[in-house]
Amino acid sequence: MSAAATLSARERARAWRRPPVLIQSAAWRYTIYIGFLAYLVLASASVEVNIPRIMEGLDRGWRFIEGFLVPDFSSRWTDIRNGLIESLTMTVTSTVVGIIISVPIGIGAARNVAPPAIYLTCRAIIAVSRSFQEVIIAILFVAMFGFGPFAGFVTLSFATIGFLSKLLAEDIEDIDARQVEAVRATGAGWWQVINYAVQPQVMPRLIGLSLYRLDINFRESAVIGIVGAGGIGATLNTAIDRYEYDSAGAILIVIILIVMVSEYASSIIRKRVQ
Amino acid sequence: MSAVDASPPRKVWQYRTPRARLALWAGWLALVALFVFCWQVMTKDTIWFFVLDAPAQAADIGSRMMPPRWSYLNQLWVPLWDTINIATLGTLLGIIIAVPVAFLAARNTTPSTTLVRPLALLIIVASRSINSLIWALLLVSIIGPGLLAGIIAIGLRSIGFIAKLLYEAIEEIDEGQVDAVKATGASGAQIIDQAIVPQILPAFFGISVFRWDINIRESTILGLVGAGGIGLQLQASLNVLAWPQVTVIFIVILATVVLSEWVSAKVRAAVT
Numbered sequence: 001m002s003a004a005a006t007l008s009a010r011e012r013a014r015a016w017r018r019p020p021v022l023i024q025s026a027a028w029r030y031t032i033y034i035g036f037l038a039y040l041v042l043a044s045a046s047v048e049v050n051i052p053r054i055m056e057g058l059d060r061g062w063r064f065i066e067g068f069l070v071p072d073f074s075s076r077w078t079d080i081r082n083g084l085i086e087s088l089t090m091t092v093t094s095t096v097v098g099i100i101i102s103v104p105i106g107i108g109a110a111r112n113v114a115p116p117a118i119y120l121t122c123r124a125i126i127a128v129s130r131s132f133q134e135v136i137i138a139i140l141f142v143a144m145f146g147f148g149p150f151a152g153f154v155t156l157s158f159a160t161i162g163f164l165s166k167l168l169a170e171d172i173e174d175i176d177a178r179q180v181e182a183v184r185a186t187g188a189g190w191w192q193v194i195n196y197a198v199q200p201q202v203m204p205r206l207i208g209l210s211l212y213r214l215d216i217n218f219r220e221s222a223v224i225g226i227v228g229a230g231g232i233g234a235t236l237n238t239a240i241d242r243y244e245y246d247s248a249g250a251i252l253i254v255i256i257l258i259v260m261v262s263e264y265a266s267s268i269i270r271k272r273v274q
Numbered sequence: 275m276s277a278v279d280a281s282p283p284r285k286v287w288q289y290r291t292p293r294a295r296l297a298l299w300a301g302w303l304a305l306v307a308l309f310v311f312c313w314q315v316m317t318k319d320t321i322w323f324f325v326l327d328a329p330a331q332a333a334d335i336g337s338r339m340m341p342p343r344w345s346y347l348n349q350l351w352v353p354l355w356d357t358i359n360i361a362t363l364g365t366l367l368g369i370i371i372a373v374p375v376a377f378l379a380a381r382n383t384t385p386s387t388t389l390v391r392p393l394a395l396l397i398i399v400a401s402r403s404i405n406s407l408i409w410a411l412l413l414v415s416i417i418g419p420g421l422l423a424g425i426i427a428i429g430l431r432s433i434g435f436i437a438k439l440l441y442e443a444i445e446e447i448d449e450g451q452v453d454a455v456k457a458t459g460a461s462g463a464q465i466i467d468q469a470i471v472p473q474i475l476p477a478f479f480g481i482s483v484f485r486w487d488i489n490i491r492e493s494t495i496l497g498l499v500g501a502g503g504i505g506l507q508l509q510a511s512l513n514v515l516a517w518p519q520v521t522v523i524f525i526v527i528l529a530t531v532v533l534s535e536w537v538s539a540k541v542r543a544a545v546t
Contacts, residue, residue: 043362043363044363046359046421050420053417054417054422056418057416057418058416058417060415060416064412064416089313090316092309093309093312096305131531132531133492133495135407136495136508144331144332145324149319150320219403223405226499243415256400259402263399
């Protein structure tokens with residue numbers, strides 16, 4: 001502070017200033033700041049805050065926090081157990097089926113191994129599968145397959161395809177081309193190239209991605225139940241609708257625990273295969 | 275007996291030892307068994323008639339959805355604006371809470387690895403495991419339906435994502451710069467400001483825009499549970515089986531998602 005005070009005005013003007021990290025032009029920087037500020041004002045104006053309603057709800061919020069701290073596992077235990085079994089089985093089957101379908105699509109969507117026509121078809125499938133939320137897909141599949149875990153299974157398999165094929169395709173496009181060339185130089189056909197040059201390079205990452213998707217599918221299975229696709233989400237929805245916050249708290253704790261355990265387990269497995 | 279047979283058996287090169295192959299087969303067998311078991315349990319109560327009927331149902335819904343009712347589009351602009359606001363304000367809320375959490379969770383900036391870091395990690399895991407739709411379900415029942423519930427739901431869900439990626443970025447910084455700034459006699463806050471922030475700022479913007487893109491996607495459905503946005507219209511149209519309106523809503527959602535993904539890809543390419 002004292003050092004800065006002794007500087008003359010000219011020296012201060014010449015003193016080092018930290019250069020901006022991202023946008024060099026000052027005019028652009030201020031345009032962006034002002035535009036963002038204007039947007040914030042407009043956006044905040046569109047939010048209606050109903051204070052009396054919130055005050056009324058605070059009591060319920062407090063009851064939810066109490067329910068979370070003192071969860072009630074016992075009174076709805078059969079519902080929770082059935083929901084969990086549905087969710088877990090849905091997760092496993094949909095991940096397996098999703099992987100089986102997404103491997104060929106992933107190979108087809110890699111530019112360096114697939115012909116252009118197949119490449120475009122597979123990319124289109126991926127785009128369709130990725131562009132919609134799981135919940136929206138679940139709404140459609142529940143309308144087609146009826147309520148229950150089967151619709152959830154189809155939804156999660158469908159969502160897995162977009163995720164896994166896209167990442168697998170990107171991974172195949174990034175492989176070391178020299179290995180492909182070496183295997184091809186031995187006179188190997190297309191299948192042999194895939195089997196001996198591509199597959200060993202992408203396998204560790206495919207296993208990692210599959211485990212990651214298993215995680216995601218479990219988390220999503222807790223959500224799509226809200227629109228009728230079975231699983232723990234349906235149980236949770238019922239509990240919240242009945243204002244049974246202690247049961248809802250118990251379900252949320254179970255979900256968090258399972259996600260934590262599966263994340264920990266998959267991180268160990270991924271470390272071993274990579 | 276020819277001379278060839280009398281010689282010791284030729285060893286053919288194999289990728290795996292017999293034991294490894296056996297273990298691999300056992301692993302695959304266990305996986306298949308698990309799959310079959312899960313399949314049996316899951317489809318125990320499935321009514322196969324409905325499943326077999328699905329193609330007919332799909333065709334039926336498809337024919338009902340098909341010409342989209344374009345006039346409905348004019349009622350969608352306000353909900354769309356709300357949806358974008360939910361995503362943006364929710365992302366901001368998430369960022370505001372996530373940044374301190376990230377600094378508390380990163381090994382090199384946390385004040386205490388035994389007490390504070392596990393707490394910060396717990397916040398991250400709890401926020402990450404619960405989907406924004408579930409947060410919205412809870413918040414709608416607590417603070418009432420509307421945009422605010424959606425914004426808070428998106429914000430709470432974003433904390434974990436942003437904080438996790440940000441604390442990993444903080445842990446990967448170049449410690450040399452921290453040492454250099456520390457050597458000038460800088461205080462803790464100055465070290466963060468001068469040595470750490472410039473290193474993580476590009477990652478920070480990339481993460482935030484990425485999360486914003488995801489949040490646009492998620493905020494389109496929050497209305498299903500009453501948390502505002504275009505999902506409210508979707509729910510209303512589904513309730514009266516107005517499939518031509520549903521088609522228009524899907525198209526609007528698709529366009530928004532594609533646009534936000536494009537914006538986010540551009541920004542991320544620019545900052546990193």
